[in-house]
Each structure stands twice: as structure tokens, then as C-alpha cells.
Amino acid sequence: MRNNLRCMGLAFGVAGLILASAARAEEPAPDRGEQRAALLVHMLGGDPVVHLEQTVRAPDVTDALRLDEAVAFALKNNFEVRAASAKTDAADWDVVGAYLGYMPTITYSRSTGRERSGPASYNINDKRVQDDTHHRRDKELSIKQPLVDLTLISDILLRHKSQTAAEIEETGVRERIALQTIGAFYKIIQARLFIRMAEQYKAQLDKLNDLMASRVEGGGAAQADLDRIKARSVSAQSAIIETRSEFDAAMDEFRRLTGVTPLQFQVPAMLVPTLPPTIEDALTKALRGNPDYLLSLRQTEVQQYEADKAYSRLLPKVTFEFTKSRTWNAGGTALGSTDAGGTDEIFPYQNDERAMVVTTWTFSGGTDIAAGLSANAKAREANFKSLDTRSRVEELVRTSYNALGAANSRIPVLQQAVESNARVVSAFEEQYMNASRPLFDLLDAYERHYSARLDLTRVLVAEAQAAHQLRRQMGELIQALKETEHRAHVPAAAEAQPEAKPEAPAADTDEPPVEAAPRESVTAEPAAKP
Numbered sequence: 241m242r243n244n245l246r247c248m249g250l251a252f253g254v255a256g257l258i259l260a261s262a263a264r265a266e267e268p269a270p271d272r273g274e275q276r277a278a279l280l281v282h283m284l285g286g287d288p289v290v291h292l293e294q295t296v297r298a299p300d301v302t303d304a305l306r307l308d309e310a311v312a313f314a315l316k317n318n319f320e321v322r323a324a325s326a327k328t329d330a331a332d333w334d335v336v337g338a339y340l341g342y343m344p345t346i347t348y349s350r351s352t353g354r355e356r357s358g359p360a361s362y363n364i365n366d367k368r369v370q371d372d373t374h375h376r377r378d379k380e381l382s383i384k385q386p387l388v389d390l391t392l393i394s395d396i397l398l399r400h401k402s403q404t405a406a407e408i409e410e411t412g413v414r415e416r417i418a419l420q421t422i423g424a425f426y427k428i429i430q431a432r433l434f435i436r437m438a439e440q441y442k443a444q445l446d447k448l449n450d451l452m453a454s455r456v457e458g459g460g461a462a463q464a465d466l467d468r469i470k471a472r473s474v475s476a477q478s479a480i481i482e483t484r485s486e487f488d489a490a491m492d493e494f495r496r497l498t499g500v501t502p503l504q505f506q507v508p509a510m511l512v513p514t515l516p517p518t519i520e521d522a523l524t525k526a527l528r529g530n531p532d533y534l535l536s537l538r539q540t541e542v543q544q545y546e547a548d549k550a551y552s553r554l555l556p557k558v559t560f561e562f563t564k565s566r567t568w569n570a571g572g573t574a575l576g577s578t579d580a581g582g583t584d585e586i587f588p589y590q591n592d593e594r595a596m597v598v599t600t601w602t603f604s605g606g607t608d609i610a611a612g613l614s615a616n617a618k619a620r621e622a623n624f625k626s627l628d629t630r631s632r633v634e635e636l637v638r639t640s641y642n643a644l645g646a647a648n649s650r651i652p653v654l655q656q657a658v659e660s661n662a663r664v665v666s667a668f669e670e671q672y673m674n675a676s677r678p679l680f681d682l683l684d685a686y687e688r689h690y691s692a693r694l695d696l697t698r699v700l701v702a703e704a705q706a707a708h709q710l711r712r713q714m715g716e717l718i719q720a721l722k723e724t725e726h727r728a729h730v731p732a733a734a735e736a737q738p739e740a741k742p743e744a745p746a747a748d749t750d751e752p753p754v755e756a757a758p759r760e761s762v763t764a765e766p767a768a769k770p
Contacts, residue, residue, distance in 0.1 A: 273510030317499030361571025412531030529715030547615035647703035
């Protein structure tokens with residue numbers, strides 16, 4: 241009986257271990273982007289909010305600004321994005337204008353003035369008046385309706401292609417401005433972190449300087465050791481000044497891109513967006529969605545349609561024309577009469593009404609042929625540029641993957657270097673206080689720890705920028721921010737909503753925009769076209 245109970249207990253124990261192992265296996269592994277974000281927050285001292293120092297401009301956004309909100313500000317306020325949107329609107333109206341070219345053309349004219357006729361249109365004493373100056377009035381109504389005009393049809397097709405190209409160009413501008421905003425966002429965080437590290441490095445040197453000054457005064461150390469510490473401290477102060485300059489430049493760039501000046505940043509919950517597993521998958525998506533490559537293809541098609549439009553002007557046009565005119569005193573007819581001895585009846589008014597189908601063929605000396613040949617040459621130029629753009633896209637995708645692979649390999653090594661140098665600094669400080677470690681070793685340990693932290697920060701930021709650059713090459717940068725936002729900020733019950741920020745002025749005002757998008761919106765989409 242006891243053996244049976246032991247066997248049953250052992251079986252239940254093994255089953256429990258198997259279930260626990262399966263449960264641990266089902267737990268999702270930490271995402272690469274989340275790991276990098278956690279590492280950056282750790283380097284910031286555990287606070288995910290980066291407090292910025294404002295020295296020139298007063299902040300107009302006091303809440304912690306997320307990355308997706310910064311991009312939303314840029315897409316809403318940036319003048320280059322607005323210009324691209326206006327260009328798309330112009331292309332839309334060009335399409336409307338091309339269709340309206342097939343609408344009837346109505347012309348009404350009314351003229352009055354002096355006319356000199358030689359000979360005139362009336363007789364005096366049975367003799368034709370040879371020269372006469374008189375007053376004349378004309379009225380004419382003309383309606384022309386194109387029936388067959390391949391030039392208009394070619395123009396409609398051309399405008400549609402230009403409209404598509406303008407929309408793709410606007411998408412490319414939005415993606416590029418979003419990437420620049422992300423770059424400025426991370427530059428600010430990196431500069432702020434560099435300032436903090438340089439200040440900590442200088443604080444270590446200042447503390448050591450005070451200790452060494454006491455030893456020098458007591459005759460326990462040489463003045464050269466104190467000077468060596470001061471030289472390192474001056475170098476750290478120089479690094480602080482240089483980094484502050486870089487920070488100010490990054491803030492100015494961020495202000496130019498977004499139109500706002502933040503007070504603090506929120507570290508993204510995912511530093512690296514989700515990426516395709518292989519280079520081939522990324523290349524396939526890039527060739528399908530890269531705005532620059534798609535725009536180059538559309539520009540080739542636009543030039544081909546330009547050539548078709550030029551050649552279509554050589555073909556005849558068929559038009560229906562209706563004309564109604566009324567003339568008074570043409571040739572002086574109102575001056576003559578049958579009582580004056582004339583043999584013909586004379587009428588002062590002349591009415592004319594015509595409804596005709598008109599065929600017109602125009603040859604303008606070969607200029608249309610030359611224009612078509614020029615457009616064909618431009619189409620070949622655009623095609624070669626498209627091939628070059630494709631090569632550049634493939635190169636950038638491969639370069640981004642190589643950079644991500646290198647960063648993925650370097651970050652654990654650099655992280656170990658930072659931890660090892662921190663332990664070395666702690667041990668060397670204790671040994672130096674016990675007079676068992678020379679000053680040079682401690683100074684070298686301080687510098688190595690400082691340099692390792694700088695290198696780790698640079699690689700972290702470079703990896704994040706390379707990942708976003710890759711999604712931009714795929715034409716999915718804004719979508720990546722939405723995915724990151726969706727994963728990072730799950731709606732919570734009874735969550736307090738932040739105050740709404742000021743709305744933007746109208747787009748046609750001349751005042752500089754300083755507006756904020758609602759915090760619940762991820763990115764501002766372009767307005768729907770009519």
C-alpha cells in the first residue's frame with residue numbers, strides 16, 4: 241500500500257513538473273524592443289520620464305510626450321507636410337479640370353464701334369458707294385462641344401497618374417518627417433543621458449579632487465596627482481558643454497519638425513519595432529510599399545503619358561458648334577434705302593444661325609513631335625532613376641539589417657562591460673582609500689566606465705534608429721508607431737484622461753502653428769480628399 245502511495249505521489253509530482261514546464265514554455269519571451277526600452281530606463285536611473293532642461297524657449301507641452309505623440313505633432317504642424325498635402329489637393333483639382341475639358345464651351349461676345357467699308361454694302365442713285373465710314377454693332381453666341389478629342393482623353397489619363405504620384409509623394413513626405421522626428425526624439429534623449437553621465441563622471445572626479453587636495457595639503461601626495469585629476473575634470477566639463485550644445489541643436493530640430501517645445505519625454509515602451517524575420521521578407525515589402533520607389537515608377541508612367549498627349553495633338557478633332565449672331569449696319573446697310581434709287585432691298589440687321597460638326601486638324605510645324613520625343617527621353621530618364629532608387633532601397637534594407645545584427649551582438653557585450661567597469665570602479669575606490677591602488681588605475685577605471693556607458697547608449701539609440709529606418713524603407717513607419725502604441729498602452733478602466741491641448745489654427749492663417757493633438761490619437765492621418 242505504501243509503495244502504491246509513493247508511486248502515485250511520484251507520478252503526481254512528475255506531472256506537476258511537466259505542467260509547470262509547459263506553463264513556463266507558453267509564457268511569451270520578452271520582446272527585443274521591450275528589453276531595449278527596459279535597459280534604457282535602467283540607464284536613466286529607473287525613471288521612464290526624461291526631464292528636459294529648457295534654457296531658451298518656454299515649454300508649451302508640459303505632460304510627458306510619447307514618441308507617437310511627437311510624430312502626431314509633426315504630421316499636424318510641419319509645413320513640409322502641409323505643402324505636400326496642398327500639392328495633392330492641386331493634383332485632385334487638376335483631375336477635375338481635365339474632365340471639365342469635355343464640357344461645352346460657351347462664348348458670348350458683343351461689339352460696337354466704327355467701321356470703314358470700301359465699297360459699302362448700299363447704293364446711292366443706283367451707284368455703289370465706294371468708301372464709307374459708319375457705326376456697327378455685333379452680337380454673337382457660340383457653343384462648342386468636343387465630340388472626339390484624343391488630346392483631352394490623354395490629359396485626363398495624365399492627370400490621374402499625376403494625382404497618384406502626388407498622393408505617393410505626400411505619403412513619402414509624411415514618412416520622412418516621421419523618421420526625422422523619431423531621430424530628433426532619440427537625439428534629445430541621448431544628449432540628455434550624455435549630460436547626466438558627464439555630470440556623474442565630473443562629480444566622481446571632483447570628489448576625488450577634494451580628497452587629493454587634502455592629501456596634498458598634508459604632504460601625503462604630490463601636486464602632479466592633483467593636477468592630473470583637475471585635467472580629467474576639465475575634460476569632463478568640456479564634454480558637458482559640448483553635449484549641452486548638441487542637446488540645444490536637437491531641441492531646435494525637434495521644434496522645427498513638430499512646432500512644439502516639450503518639457504519631458506516618455507521613453508517608448510518598445511525601443512525597437514517589430515521587424516520581418518528575414519532580409520528577403522523586408523525587401524519584398526520594401527519594393528511593394530517604399531514611397532520613394534513607388535513614386536519613381538509613377539513618374540516614369542507620367543512621362544509616358546506626356547508623350548502620348550503630345551502625339552495626340554497631331555490627330556484631328558471633331559467638334560459640334562452652334563453659332564447665333566446678329567449684326568447691325570454691316571457695310572453701312574442702315575444708310576441705304578429703296579427710296580434712294582437702289583434696285584435691291586436693303587436691311588439694316590443681319591441674323592445668322594449655324595449648327596455644324598467641325599473637323600479640325602492642326603500641324604504646328606513639328607513642335608508636337610519634338611515634345612513627344614522629349615517626353616519619351618524623360619521617361620527613359622525616370623526609368624533609370626527608378627532602377628537606381630530600387631538599388632538604393634535594397635542597399636538601405638541590407639545596411640539596416642547589418643546594423644541591427646551588429647547592435648544585437650554588441651549590446652550584451654557592452655552591457656557586460658558597463659557592469660564589469662562598475663565593479664572595477666567600486667573595488668578600485670575601496671583599494672585607493674586603503675592606499676593599495678595607485679591614482680592612475682582609479683582614474684583609468686572612471687574613464688573606462690564613463691566610456692562604456694556612452695558606447696552602450698550610442699548603440700542603443702543607433703539600433704532604435706536603424707529599426708525605424710528599416711520600417712520607413714518598407715513604407716510602414718507610421719503603422720509601426722501605431723502597433724507599438726497599441727501594445728504599449730492598453731486602455732485601463734476608469735483611467736483619468738489628460739487635459740486636451742490647444743487646437744491648431746486654421747491652415748490658411750499666417751500665424752505659426754503651435755498646436756497639440758489629443759493624447760489618445762496616435763498619428764494624424766491626412767484629411768480625406770473630395
